[in-house]
Amino acid sequence: xxxxxxxxxxxxxxxxxxxxxxxxxxxxxxxxxxxxxxxxxxxxxxxxxxxxxxxxxxxxxxxxxxxxxxxxxxxxxxxxxxxxxxxxxxxxxxxxxxxxxxxxxxxxxxxxxxxxxxxxxxxxxxxxxxxxxxxxxxxxxxxxxxxxxxxxxxxxxxxxxxxxxxxxxxxxxxxxxxxxxxxxxxxxxxxxxxxxxxxxxxxxxxxxxxxxxxxxxxxxxxxxxxxxxxxxxxxxxxxxxxxxxxxxxxxxxxxxxxxxxxxxxxxxxxxxxxxxxxxxxxxxxxxxxxxxxxxxxxxxxxxxxxxxxxxxxxxxxx
Amino acid sequence: xxxxxxxxxxxxxxxxxxxxxxxxxxxxxxxxxxxxxxxxxxxxxxxxxxxxxxxxxxxxxxxxxxxxxxxxxxxxxxxxxxxxxxxxxxxxxxxxxxxxxxxxxxxxxxxxxxxxxxxxxxxxxxxxxxxxxxxxxxxxxxxxxxxxxxxxxxxxxxxxxxxxxxxxxxxxxxxxxxxxxxxxxxxxxxxxxxxxxxxxxxxxxxxxxxxxxxxxxxxxxxxxxxxxxxxxxxxxxxxxxxxxxxxxxxxxxxxxxxx
Numbered sequence: 001x002x003x004x005x006x007x008x009x010x011x012x013x014x015x016x017x018x019x020x021x022x023x024x025x026x027x028x029x030x031x032x033x034x035x036x037x038x039x040x041x042x043x044x045x046x047x048x049x050x051x052x053x054x055x056x057x058x059x060x061x062x063x064x065x066x067x068x069x070x071x072x073x074x075x076x077x078x079x080x081x082x083x084x085x086x087x088x089x090x091x092x093x094x095x096x097x098x099x100x101x102x103x104x105x106x107x108x109x110x111x112x113x114x115x116x117x118x119x120x121x122x123x124x125x126x127x128x129x130x131x132x133x134x135x136x137x138x139x140x141x142x143x144x145x146x147x148x149x150x151x152x153x154x155x156x157x158x159x160x161x162x163x164x165x166x167x168x169x170x171x172x173x174x175x176x177x178x179x180x181x182x183x184x185x186x187x188x189x190x191x192x193x194x195x196x197x198x199x200x201x202x203x204x205x206x207x208x209x210x211x212x213x214x215x216x217x218x219x220x221x222x223x224x225x226x227x228x229x230x231x232x233x234x235x236x237x238x239x240x241x242x243x244x245x246x247x248x249x250x251x252x253x254x255x256x257x258x259x260x261x262x263x264x265x266x267x268x269x270x271x272x273x274x275x276x277x278x279x280x281x282x283x284x285x286x287x288x289x290x291x292x293x294x295x296x297x298x299x300x301x302x303x304x305x306x307x308x309x310x311x312x313x314x315x316x317x318x
Numbered sequence: 319x320x321x322x323x324x325x326x327x328x329x330x331x332x333x334x335x336x337x338x339x340x341x342x343x344x345x346x347x348x349x350x351x352x353x354x355x356x357x358x359x360x361x362x363x364x365x366x367x368x369x370x371x372x373x374x375x376x377x378x379x380x381x382x383x384x385x386x387x388x389x390x391x392x393x394x395x396x397x398x399x400x401x402x403x404x405x406x407x408x409x410x411x412x413x414x415x416x417x418x419x420x421x422x423x424x425x426x427x428x429x430x431x432x433x434x435x436x437x438x439x440x441x442x443x444x445x446x447x448x449x450x451x452x453x454x455x456x457x458x459x460x461x462x463x464x465x466x467x468x469x470x471x472x473x474x475x476x477x478x479x480x481x482x483x484x485x486x487x488x489x490x491x492x493x494x495x496x497x498x499x500x501x502x503x504x505x506x507x508x509x510x511x512x513x514x515x516x517x518x519x520x521x522x523x524x525x526x527x528x529x530x531x532x533x534x535x536x537x538x539x540x541x542x543x544x545x546x547x548x549x550x551x552x553x554x555x556x557x558x559x560x561x562x563x564x565x566x567x568x569x570x571x572x573x574x575x576x577x
Binding site: 212 | 415427
């Protein structure tokens with residue numbers, strides 16, 4: 001085979017290497033999809049910024065509420081974050097517990113059914129959650145809020161006076177918690193099931209009980225997945241509109257009092273409620289609040305990434 | 319603290335499937351016992367039944383007896399967790415906990431036993447275990463780095479350090495060198511020669527030269543066909559197995575006529 005032409009090996013990047021059409025097409029499609037998502041994101045951001053500019057530059061008395069743009073948006077940002085944080089604090093431990101039960105404790109048949117049921121929660125439209133919250137959950141919570149006020153009223157969170165309708169920030173947070181439960185538990189369940197049996201057996205062979213095995217091998221391995229799932233849930237809680245718009249009784253500004261009827265609204269719920277009545281600069285103001293939500297969500301996601309990456313060496317992905 | 323193990327009339331099942339049938343054997347303390355045989359003959363299953371790890375697989379159960387220095391490992395009130403704390407295990411593929419540092423990996427077993435230990439004592443024990451696994455010199459400057467960052471051979475020695483840190487009575491090794499290169503394999507074999515001074519070691523290996531090099535006793539497992547249970551065909555001193563075995567099947571296997 002002395003006549004075979006040999007091309008000298010060229011370092012990557014220089015010279016032309018043989019590329020098959022299939023590879024080229026696939027690489028192009030994948031690259032296109034990647035670029036498309038950036039274009040869409042940039043488009044939305046540009047729209048928000050352009051439409052928010054009139055509100056950003058308007059004199060304070062033109063903004064609804066007469067307290068300027070910052071005075072208008074601040075309580076909304078606060079309400080949004082408060083409701084979402086309550087939802088996350090309630091939902092994450094519950095979701096992790098459900099995921100662990102399904103992955104490691106429940107008999108296989110029951111686990112499957114339970115998994116479907118939890119996933120089904122995600123298919124319920126948010127407006128239904130809103131009705132459920134206002135007609136069923138809120139009245140049921142009233143006695144509990146009264147109890148909280150009586151017994152734990154010294155904590156500012158439960159200072160009261162307790163709402164008589166139950167349409168409080170805590171109720172909204174709990175409804176949101178139920179709504180984000182499926183996504184957090186589904187993702188947690190998947191990562192827990194992916195823990196290699198090698199690691200689980202390593203723990204068991206050292207004489208770990210099932211719970212110790214979960215603590216040693218499963219939870220650390222699934223940690224970044226649980227954080228990722230929580231952040232997806234947080235994203236949903238931050239942006240949730242209808243359920244909050246229906247459940248939350250809005251009046252008043254920034255307060256940590258979770259059980260009274262005077263609550264700040266959330267950005268998304270406020271937009272939904274105010275938009276039909278708005279025109280001119282009012283609409284620009286609402287869009288400016290939407291821009292604030294966009295920035296918050298972006299910041300939350302970057303924070304989550306940072307948390308996940310901080311111990312990337314130990315993630316088990318290497 | 320090495321202990322002897324006596325196995326009598328042991329049948330091992332997965333559900334209704336009889337995987338290993340009728341094992342009778344005595345494993346001597348402070349020695350290395352090798353188990354050889356073709357794939358699927360039940361030698362790993364038998365090994366895992368010694369520390370009740372086969373029960374981790376749904377449906378895994380046994381009939382018969384395994385007694386360690388008079389203690390019935392399958393007694394009615396024996397907790398498998400306690401059995402595994404006395405009988406350590408090293409797996410075919412190195413499996414240090416990826417989320418833990420080298421130090422934490424070695425200390426993992428101690429932490430499980432919930433013994434409160436002073437930091438300095440724990441440091442000593444980690445060093446002693448790593449020295450015992452011939453790994454200390456290589457990792458002493460990076461104890462806080464992830465265990466998964468080590469080479470395969472180092473990871474396997476880390477797993478051995480983790481297993482011996484809790485001072486087990488018996489050490490089970492399931493093809494501990496089969497995923498390693500020859501130099502790492504040699505390191506593990508040298509290590510085993512040291513460890514047998516303190517532990518009873520049972521090793522499953524596909525590598526007959528390895529069995530001949532390291533072990534005092536050798537058991538040969540075989541099965542008659544697919545779907546048939548594996549059996550312990552012959553158990554004898556390693557020298558006899560490899561020079562003048564009692565059974566024809568053993569001779570056929572070690573001379574390379576099948577398997």
